[in-house]
Amino acid sequence: xxxxxxxxxxxxxxxxxxxxxxxxxxxxxxxxxxxxxxxxxxxxxxxxxxxxxxxxxxxxxxxxxxxxxxxxxxxxxxxxxxxxxxxxxxxxxxxxxxxxxxxxxxxxxxxxxxxxxxxxxxxxxxxxxxxxxxxxxxxxxxxxxxxxxxxxxxxxxxxxxxxxxxxxxxxxxxxxxxxxxxxxxxxxxxxxxxxxxxxxxxxxxxxxxxxxxxxxxxxxxxxxxxxxxxxxxxxxxxxxxxxxxxxxxxxxxxxxxxxxxxxxxxxxxxxxxxxxxxxxxxxxxxxxxxxxxxxxxxxxxxxxxxxxxxxxxxxxxxxxxxxxxxxxxxxxxxxxxxxxxxxxxxxxxxxxxxxxxxxxxxxxxxxxxxxxxxxxxxxxxxxxxxxxxxxxxxxxxxxxxxxxxxxxxxxxxx
Numbered sequence: 001x002x003x004x005x006x007x008x009x010x011x012x013x014x015x016x017x018x019x020x021x022x023x024x025x026x027x028x029x030x031x032x033x034x035x036x037x038x039x040x041x042x043x044x045x046x047x048x049x050x051x052x053x054x055x056x057x058x059x060x061x062x063x064x065x066x067x068x069x070x071x072x073x074x075x076x077x078x079x080x081x082x083x084x085x086x087x088x089x090x091x092x093x094x095x096x097x098x099x100x101x102x103x104x105x106x107x108x109x110x111x112x113x114x115x116x117x118x119x120x121x122x123x124x125x126x127x128x129x130x131x132x133x134x135x136x137x138x139x140x141x142x143x144x145x146x147x148x149x150x151x152x153x154x155x156x157x158x159x160x161x162x163x164x165x166x167x168x169x170x171x172x173x174x175x176x177x178x179x180x181x182x183x184x185x186x187x188x189x190x191x192x193x194x195x196x197x198x199x200x201x202x203x204x205x206x207x208x209x210x211x212x213x214x215x216x217x218x219x220x221x222x223x224x225x226x227x228x229x230x231x232x233x234x235x236x237x238x239x240x241x242x243x244x245x246x247x248x249x250x251x252x253x254x255x256x257x258x259x260x261x262x263x264x265x266x267x268x269x270x271x272x273x274x275x276x277x278x279x280x281x282x283x284x285x286x287x288x289x290x291x292x293x294x295x296x297x298x299x300x301x302x303x304x305x306x307x308x309x310x311x312x313x314x315x316x317x318x319x320x321x322x323x324x325x326x327x328x329x330x331x332x333x334x335x336x337x338x339x340x341x342x343x344x345x346x347x348x349x350x351x352x353x354x355x356x357x358x359x360x361x362x363x364x365x366x367x368x369x370x371x372x373x374x375x376x377x378x379x380x381x382x383x384x385x386x387x388x389x390x391x392x393x394x395x396x397x398x399x400x401x402x403x404x405x406x407x408x409x410x411x412x413x414x
Contacts, residue, residue, distance in 0.1 A: 025145060026155050028199035029138055030162035032092065035192040036135045037166030039099065039127055040068055040371070042174035042185050044251050045270050048259050049182050053110075054117050062252065062375035067121050069372030071128030072135075073365045079133040080140070080361020088141040091133050093200055096193045099130020103189035110183030123186070130193075136364030141204075143348045150292045152349055157288005160341045164281035167247075168274050171255075175270030222358060229350065233359065235407030236343050237366040239306060242400040243336050244370030246309055246393060247280075249378035250316075250332065253389075254325070256382065262322055272322075276329035283337030291342060293349070298342035303404040305339030308332075310397030317390040346408065 043050075047061040054061075083091045106123030109116040138159055146152045177184040226233065251273065258264040258272060291298050312332035316325065343363075351359045381389035 022145070024203045025205070026142075026158055028196075028203040029141060030159055031196040031199050032096070032134050032138050033159060033163035034166040035096075035189075035196045036099070036131050037163050038170055038173065038192055039103065039131070039189045040065060041167050041170035041248075041251070042177075042188075044248075044375075045171040045175045045255050045273060046178040046182070046185060047252070047255065049178055053182050054120075056117055058256065058379050059376060060117070062379045064120060064124055065248070065252075065375050066372045068124045068128040068131065069368045071125050072132040072368045073372060075129060075132035076136045076361045076365040076368065077358065080136055080358040080364075082133075083137045083140065083361070084358055088137050088144065089200060089204065092137050092141075093197055095130045095133025095137075096197045096200070097130070099127045099134065100190035100193035100197075102126025102128075102130060103186050103193070107183055107186030110186060120186075127189070131368075136361040139344060139348050139360040139364070152293075152345065154288055154292075156344045156348060157285060157291070157341045160288060160344055161281055161285035164277065164284045164337060164340075168277040168281045171251075171270035171273035171277070172267065173270070175267045179266050225351065225359065232350075232408045233347070235403045236347050237363055239302065239339070239400045239404055240343050240363055241366040241370040242396055243306070243309065243339055244367045245374045245377075246313065246332070246370075246397060247336055247374070248371050249374030249393065250313070250329065252375040253378050253382060254329065256379075257320065258322075261320060264322075272326065275326050276333035279330045279333035280337035283334045284341050287338045288341040288345075291345060295346060295349075298346050299404065299408045302339045302342040302346075302408070303401055305335040305337075305342075306397055306401040306404055308335030309339075310394050310401060313390055313397060314394040317387055 043064060047058075047064065050056065050064065051058060051061045079091055079095070102123045102125070104123070105126060106120045109119030109123065113119060139156065142155045142159060143152055146155055173188075174185050177188055254273060255269065258269045264272060287301060291301065309332055312328050312335060315328050316332075319325070347360060347363055378389060381392075
């Protein structure tokens with residue numbers, strides 16, 4: 001009797017230990033999108049400062065965001081393929097190290113050189129290389145660690161919440177650091193990378209690798225996936241890219257407008273920018289907890305979310321009153337926040353483990369396309385016609401809503 005109790009107790013202890021290990025693993029993995037978001041979004045409220053300090057135009061300052069994203073777009077599919085072949089951690093950790101070096105180069109150039117813009121771009125290119133091999137591998141790694149679909153959905157919700165929390169923290173932290181020394185955000189990034197590297201090394205166990213397919217067979221399977229499931233996969237790619245385009249474009253617009261029209265600078269501007277981003281963060285967290293493995297619910301939430309974003313962007317054109325804008329941006333953040341965890345879960349749970357890294361990395365590329373295109377396009381349209389900027393963005397969001405309605409057609413059994 002005592003022996004059976006002892007066995008039962010040991011099993012219970014092992015189960016608790018395993019659950020604790022999983023929780024720490026998720027915390028560690030969540031640090032990656034948080035760090036990468038800080039590395040990019042932290043610079044958005046500081047771009048007008050860069051323009052003054054470096055003597056550059058608003059389009060040139062937007063390129064500090066865009067070059068990071070362009071490099072990531074190109075290299076993300078390669079990183080996804082490598083992660084499927086050699087393992088997730090073997091790609092993530094060196095990538096974080098490269099990103100940290102990029103931050104050091106950008107910071108050093110800003111500190112020591114009078115004509116620092118070119119070297120800042122070089123540093124940002126290296127950060128983009130690091131981002132390509134770190135952030136996109138998070139989604140398939142979560143899918144590898146958890147077999148239960150509810151755990152996968154919940155964990156992806158936490159990952160997306162970490163991503164959006166980084167966006168909430170970014171304007172406040174970026175404005176604060178730049179208020180101390182204008183180039184300090186560049187130097188802060190390597191510190192964040194080092195923390196994430198240590199957590200990944202010691203708190204995340206590499207999942208057991210499945211058998212690696214020959215390259216030709218692997219490519220054939222990828223082609224078959226797109227042939228069989230391409231309709232809804234392409235739909236998710238498009239919607240994810242559009243949501244990122246809107247988010248980063250609107251943030252760029254709001255950051256410039258707060259200084260030019262409302263004379264709001266520094267930490268105060270960071271706090272204002274954090275309001276819609278906080279709505280995005282909270283809605284991502286709640287959505288991740290509620291969707292479980294209900295794919296039909298995911299589809300309808302993503303549809304409602306994109307339509308809400310479209311309506312919000314359309315209404316923004318009615319007034320430039322600061323309280324009105326914040327109220328509308330709040331709902332825009334909610335729309336993006338509820339959509340992203342659903343898209344992540346639909347894609348991650350719909351692809352087999354062996355090809356998951358490659359497919360989700362292409363999805364991450366599409367999201368980075370939105371990040372790259374948003375600021376420069378909004379910078380150009382702001383000078384041409386703000387009304388056209390809002391109405392064209394509304395039309396694109398409505399198109400994303402239509403695609404989510406007709407292209408993504410899951411059943412409860414799918």
